[in-house]
Amino acid sequence: MAHLFTSSTTLEVGTPPPSTTRSSFNVLFHRFVDLSAERGQYVHSPEFEYNGRKWRLIVYPGGDSAASEGFVSVYLQLRSGESCEVDFGIFFQSGATGIKVSEKKTKYVFELPGSWGWRDFTKRSKILDNESLLDLNGTLAVVMSMTMKEERLSVQPFVPKNIFNDLMNGLLFDEDTADVCFEVGTTEVDEGNTVFHAHRLVLKKCTPMLSALFDSSNTLEGDEKMARAVITDVKPEVFRLLLANVYGRSMAEDDMKTHVKDIIDAADKYSIVNLKLGAEAAYVKSTKITVENAMDNLLYADALNLALLKEVVMDFLAENHDEAVKKVSFADVPGHLMKDLLVAFGMSKKEEEGKGNEKEEDFDVMRVSELRVKLDKMGLDVDGSREAMIEALRKSSKQS
Incomplete structure (x- = not known):
């Protein structure tokens, strides 16, 4: 029975509604109990990027200067980029149970520089007395989710090509x-x-x-x-x-x-x-390579340095060696092609055994396309015999 494959494409008419991007960030504050509980003292996360802007999370373990006694303050701060409206939520999470503690959400239009959050986020004692909230190292896991609408122009700009x-x-x-x-x-x-x-x-x-x-x-x-x-x-x-x-x-x-x-x-x-x-x-x-045309194609490839065609013919001879020995005349084959043939036999044997080449830079057993890719990345000539390509790569490797 034939299988039916279908594809789906979404087409839009008119200006689509704004799309949103959502991200979640986990910030670990190690040995939270040892952090200063003095008001106004804070610690912050490394800067992280979200929607093309840089942010950081600020925590006052003993509250900011205006917080109520015994409370922890938490703020999200915009560090770079244009103003934007963000829906964000913050909660503490138990590593052992996954339970959320003191979750709060809000929406705010951030302008640079700007911070927003909660002065009295939760009591410090609620963190320290919760046996499952801090791990054995006293690490507090703060999880922050952010959602931002992507602004779309009502009229799509035209940019000439x-x-x-x-x-x-x-x-x-x-x-x-x-x-x-x-x-x-x-x-x-x-x-x-x-x-x-x-x-x-x-x-x-x-x-x-x-x-x-x-x-x-x-x-x-x-x-x-x-x-x-x-x-x-x-x-x-x-x-x-x-x-x-x-x-x-x-x-x-x-x-x-x-x-x-x-x-x-x-x-x-x-x-x-x-x-x-x-x-x-x-x-x-x-072109389908056969025992009848293999030699003509091999000599043609050799004459014009068609390394890929030569490799394909050599692979055919290696895979069909019994028939080739009986039907193909090697009388007119130049001696230098024997090395290519030996490489083809070696690669064929390795593929049959399921073993790859363990030396990353063993150019001698690389495929022609691999050699050409490496040469092109180095800005070297990709046109030439297999031997010429290998020699160019070796010379370049020694110089670098």
Whole structure:
């Protein structure tokens, strides 16, 4: 029987009523009996934060200067932040029985600096004579609950979004502002080639290898500023996607799927790392590794430093080693790939035994994605072979 999963979404019409936030704080006053019972002497809790403001609880064990004889005074004090209205309650609680003693509640609008509470909260003798209220160490537990309404504006403010991405997207293929252009096709002359206009500054910052094509390029006739570069090894439709990525546009899933290997090749050639790794991930996701295509994919991954694809193929060979030995020819496999294969066998064995790697920084047995995450956090290059990534991490670890 199929299971039915449902989700619920709340939609609001009009201005909703104010919401509230509630919090409870426990303050322990150790050896309460030893605290000064002289009027005007007080102790206070450390500052705590509630609803973006700082507070503290103040207790006068012998009462404040105006309290009745023999009473304890308790106050809540606002220490920082804007004025606010708070519903709060305070009581003493027995650690042994959980029973509340001398509970009091009130509502008050606090302004900085400001305190509010009870001068005659309870008699001191009521605390000292209650055997269950103080624990063996003489600790008094004071519990405080706070509730505050969140203020909402009757009219929701409009804040325009940052338009930088839109502006960058608008510059894509904009001939009026461009100062360079690519002629993409199959010939060195412009007959039949597709022209893509671009901006030298954007290319210099985002893809230096494409920008470098204009360092010794020709200038188009009739335009002293427009430099041109001819590209004959990338399909125009693929170059269009590549350039759109440089300008910050997301690639449609269908475009990625249709041109995935061409995108990998072009992104690798011009060192557009995020596009290359994104296309590699898409290729891995859409490709089923078999004994028939394992070697082709392995050699392709090795040639373009596609560490993730290489790892996936190695995992397949390790998991299907009996069939691979019979059907896969290793005659053309470069010797340096043997270490990757041994790592894959080792990881497969550990996973079968249910044992993880106990050395936190043992880079040799980390997955490619783990290595890339670590490199990215350190601001290091994430494009490269497994060996290159491990070496970069080791070098960085030694320096730090």
